[in-house]
Amino acid sequence: MSTAAPAYTAGEEQVVAIEERQPAGLRQLVFDHPRILIGLLLLLVLVFVALLAPWISPHNPLAVNPDDARLSPGAGHVMGTDELGRDVLSRVMWGGRISLPVAFVAVGVGLTVGSLIGLTAGYRAGVTDLLLMRLIDAILAFPALILAIALVAALGPSLRNAMIAIGIVQIPVYARLTRAQVLQLKSLDFVTAARALGASPVRIIARHMLPNLLNPLIVQVSLSAAFAMLAEATLSFLGLSAPPPTPDWGFMINTGQSFLINGDWWMTVGPGAAICVAVFGFNWLGDALRDALDPRLRR
């Protein structure tokens, strides 16, 4: 991934046209766009496997068993065992319990802080806007993954710091997206009317702006969850996330890599597939949601 400018940031600040219509129900939305269903199902499977891992994983993911080290996939161990004899499938199942929460927390941080900054900058305008946006520009001046890696390297490798770092690099996307929408909304008649009627800024934002911001934010959440998964996988592959022996997909690949030369492919392929499926699920869902919710693409 030259996670070179993640694909979704490319068209940032695209203002989504606001149209008057009844919000479609979720069922209708999914019915009209079956791709959404595919993405949702894929992600639900991952979430359920991660949630139920303690009950459905065939082995203890931490149980070291030197006698069974580096067994190729077979009857007892569907995905084989790693260099310490731990069951790879069980570790892949448990791995979701690390990666998925990291992605959710990181996106939560980016979404909350970013859209608050965007709302404030867009609504207040003037000096506030200028200052806040220069701050955002400074974050954007760094390639996202480099910044995340540098932050974790400085703060010290840990799961918590990985979440913080990935969250921080997500802030600009949300800030710019929200700001652009707010600037456009501010000039519309219904907002002017609300202000003329004496509505407070908080009420205008919460009651009249947020509902119109939801669609682009929903799309962005899905796409940036994909980026967060990718970033977490990269950090843990580099050894900058959860410490061993935590079952973490990226780090499993890191250790498995040294055994590739012996032909022990299963240690890396299992967790690699898990990362790809998770990132693909979020990207696919985000793409499908954009097709469904972005009126510019509805032809």
Added chain:
Amino acid sequence: MVEYITRRLGLMVPTAFLVTVAVFLLIHLTPGDPATVILAESYTPEAGAKIHQDLGLDKPLPQQYLLYVGRLFHGDLGRSVRNKLPVTQAIGERLSATLELGFAALIWSLLIAIPLGTIAALRRGRALDVVASGLTVAGISVPNFVLGILLILFFGLLLRVLPVGGFVALGESVPDNLSRLIMPAIALGTFGTASNMRFTRSSMIEVLNQDYIRTARAKGAGWWQVVNRHALKNALIPVVTIVGLQVGAILEGALVTETVFGWPGVGKLAVESIFSKDFPVVQGIVLLSALSFMFANLVVDLVYAWLDPRISYS
């Protein structure tokens, strides 16, 4: 245009200032004393004091920052804690390998993306387009280290047609250099391939809907001629921007790809420096990546304005 360039450069000043502050503060984010982190077990009060002195940590924070910026203006990024080499030299020695890898990755991504994106646009909604669109989502979903390992497994260990890693300088042996370049270039370039193809497709669709294309078609020009002579040049304008940003962010992907393949570039240096707590080198590389990213952004904006005269920047 001149006014636009001036304004654009003016906006870069506060950003560059904040970037240097952020990079400068990086070392101070470390919980506790950086000297204890750098020295780890070999920490003694004397050695700690020496580190403080070398890195200027014994002075007040604002003074440290001013000294840091002052040195930056003289092209001095400090010295590596690990081997005492000037940071600029440490990075400079590794830069050519990274540039070679990045260039190859870019060529790979464009060779695939532009033809496929164009064909997908021409056959919009048909099977080929659907397959291509699915592939692009897949392409941006495979982390480059996973793709790199799959390539190593398949071409390096199963088919045994390519060496699994390492580096031979271009000057030593061209074939050996190129055979080691192929897999990392594909691993690094594929993410870009997917997003470039997406951009080519959507922008080509937009151009193909224009009146002048219809006119050209009505005059009897075939699709190939229309695409080649009329559409492609205009369709590639947005692609230029995304490619420019990819070039600016080349270090980002190189970091992991170089680690997987043992490619001795700046990315690998960054990872090594992170683990040996070589803060000056890490800071230097982060600063370099931010500056090149900012510069790429600027160039892209200017090229964009130049390529598409309809865009006005007043």
